[in-house]
Amino acid sequence: xxxxxxxxxxxxxxxxxxxxxxxxxxxxxxxxxxxxxxxxxxxxxxxxxxxxxxxxxxxxxxxxxxxxxxxxxxxxxxxxxxxxxxxxxxxxxxxxxxxxxxxxxxxxxxxxxxxxxx
Numbered sequence: 001x002x003x004x005x006x007x008x009x010x011x012x013x014x015x016x017x018x019x020x021x022x023x024x025x026x027x028x029x030x031x032x033x034x035x036x037x038x039x040x041x042x043x044x045x046x047x048x049x050x051x052x053x054x055x056x057x058x059x060x061x062x063x064x065x066x067x068x069x070x071x072x073x074x075x076x077x078x079x080x081x082x083x084x085x086x087x088x089x090x091x092x093x094x095x096x097x098x099x100x101x102x103x104x105x106x107x108x109x110x111x112x113x114x115x116x117x118x
Contacts, residue, residue, distance in 0.1 A: 004108050008089060009070040010035060010043065013077040018043045019068075022089045026110065028103055030092035033069060033080040039089070040065055040082045051081060072110055074099040 004026040011019035020039065032053070035045075045065035052061050063082040068075055071091070076098045096102065102113040 002108060004103050004110070006071055006091065006110050008091060009068075009075075010039060010080075010089060011068040011070070012043050012045060013066050013068050015044065024071075024089035024091045026091045026096070026103060028093055028096070030090055031094060032092045033067075033095040034062075034083045034086055034090040034092065035065075035067065035080055036087050036089070037082050037084050038087075040067075043067070045082075047082075048079065053081065069095055069099070071095070071099055071101060072112070074101065074112075 005023055006026055007021060008024040009019055009021045020043065045067050047063045048066050049064040050061050051064050052059055064079050065082055066077060067080045068077045078094065078098055097115070100113050100115050101110045104111045
């Protein structure tokens with residue numbers, strides 16, 4: 001299937017003028033969505049906590065911020081992690097689930113899905 005990319009708008013959760021549209025990589029192996037530190041700073045995303053996360057390189061602690069994310073006309077505000085290493089936005093499964101999106105393995109595109117209640 002290869003890599004899956006999508007257009008996403010990352011925004012400050014309350015300041016509607018603070019937003020940016022990016023080409024983001026979808027990573028179904030990542031739990032959280034990750035934004036670069038520079039993007040979080042540009043949008044004035046306020047730190048709401050820190051999270052210990054496991055990576056291929058080991059465990060690291062990352063800042064957690066609240067951001068609005070819009071993909072394919074669906075949007076929500078939730079926690080994302082801030083990276084001092086990555087320079088691109090990475091969309092994780094929490095964002096996909098919250099926005100009811102799934103990766104279609106035959107086309108490599110995001111499609112609407114129906115969430116499960118139980």
